[in-house]
Structures are given as structure tokens and as C-alpha cells.
Amino acid sequence: MYGEQLRRTLADLWRKHYSELLCAAEERATKKLKEKELEFGNTMRRNAKLEQQVAQFRMEAQVWKAQVENLEEKTWSLRASLHEAKLRGGSTDEVRELGCAGCKEAHQEEAAESSFVDPDRVDPVRLECKACEKRVATVMMWPCRHVCVCVRCDAVSKTCPVCLFPKTTSVEVCLPCGTK
Numbered sequence: 001m002y003g004e005q006l007r008r009t010l011a012d013l014w015r016k017h018y019s020e021l022l023c024a025a026e027e028r029a030t031k032k033l034k035e036k037e038l039e040f041g042n043t044m045r046r047n048a049k050l051e052q053q054v055a056q057f058r059m060e061a062q063v064w065k066a067q068v069e070n071l072e073e074k075t076w077s078l079r080a081s082l083h084e085a086k087l088r089g090g091s092t093d094e095v096r097e098l099g100c101a102g103c104k105e106a107h108q109e110e111a112a113e114s115s116f117v118d119p120d121r122v123d124p125v126r127l128e129c130k131a132c133e134k135r136v137a138t139v140m141m142w143p144c145r146h147v148c149v150c151v152r153c154d155a156v157s158k159t160c161p162v163c164l165f166p167k168t169t170s171v172e173v174c175l176p177c178g179t180k
């Protein structure tokens with residue numbers, strides 16, 4: 001009889017302990033599940049945020065691309081302007097002015113349309129004698145200072161053939177190109 005009671009008590013204790021264990025395990029599992037759910041939610045949120053950023057980057061990249069294209073176009077037309085300025089024998093000042101990207105468009109039109117002549121610009125100087133138009137002009141008239149006649153024409157000229165100013169004297173000049 002006593003043995004039977006002991007056995008039952010033990011069985012009860014065991015059952016109680018077992019159910020406690022089960023309960024604790026269940027609690028742990030639920031907790032873990034909740035953590036995982038939270039983590040998953042965070043991951044999803046992070047993904048959404050990343051996707052948003054990717055979309056934004058993509059948009060920014062497109063804006064940059066458009067700007068680069070715009071700049072390339074500007075560079076191209078600027079280069080064309082510079083080329084044109086060089087062809088027209090533009091001075092370095094003019095070229096430098098054209099180089100300013102900020103006011104490029106205005107200058108571009110100016111350069112294309114204006115008949116502005118830089119007084120310092122190097123023009124191919126016509127060196128033939130203004131009197132005979134055959135030989136090279138190497139004589140400077142005085143006082144008008146026009147280098148406009150050859151030595152032979154100078155000998156018979158009393159006025160400058162360019163400005164018709166009476167000559168008081170004349171000087172033979174040395175040209176840097178060696179023509180004389």
C-alpha cells in the first residue's frame with residue numbers, strides 16, 4: 001500500500017516537472033520566433049530603404065549623365081569656336097575670352113557675327129611697294145612712318161603713296177623675315 005502511494009507521488013512529480021519543462025521550452029520557442037519575426041521585419045525595412053536609395057542613386061546618375069552630356073556639347077561648340085577664332089587669326093586675348101565657359105554662348109555669337117578687328121592682331125602684312133607693286137617695301141616714310149615703298153620708288157617719291165603726306169625724309173628698315 002505504501003509502495004503504491006510512493007509510486008503515484010513520484011509519477012505526479014514527474015508529470016509536473018515534465019509539463020514545466022515543456023512550458024519553458026514553449027516559452028523559449030515563442031520568444032525566439034518573436035525575435036526572428038522582428039529581425040525579419042527589420043531586414044525587410046532595410047531592404048526597402050536600400051531599394052529606395054538605389055532608385056535615388058539611379059536618378060542622380062541620370063542627372064549627372066545629362067550634365068556630362070550637356071558639358072560635352074558645350075565643350076564641343078567651344079572647341080568649334082576656338083577653331084574658328086584661330087582660323088580667323090584671332091588674338092590670344094580673343095581666344096582666352098572665348099575660353100570662358102560661363103559667357104561662352106554670348107562670345108560665340110559675337111565671334112561669329114562681329115567684324116571686330118583687334119588692333120594688335122597679327123595680320124599677314126602685305127609688304128609689296130605701294131608705288132610699283134613689284135618689289136618689297138623696305139623704306140619708311142617720314143613723318144607719317146608708313147613702310148610702303150621700295151628703295152627705287154623712294155628715290156622718286158615726294159609724298160607717301162598711302163596717306164599722301166609729304167615726305168621730309170625716309171629710312172630703310174630691316175625686316176625680321178630677311179626680305180630686303
Ligand SMILES: [Zn+2]
Pocket residue numbers: 129130131132133134135149150151152153154
Ligand atoms: Zn616700288
Ligand SMILES: [Zn+2]
Pocket residue numbers: 141144145146160161162163164165
Ligand atoms: Zn604715309
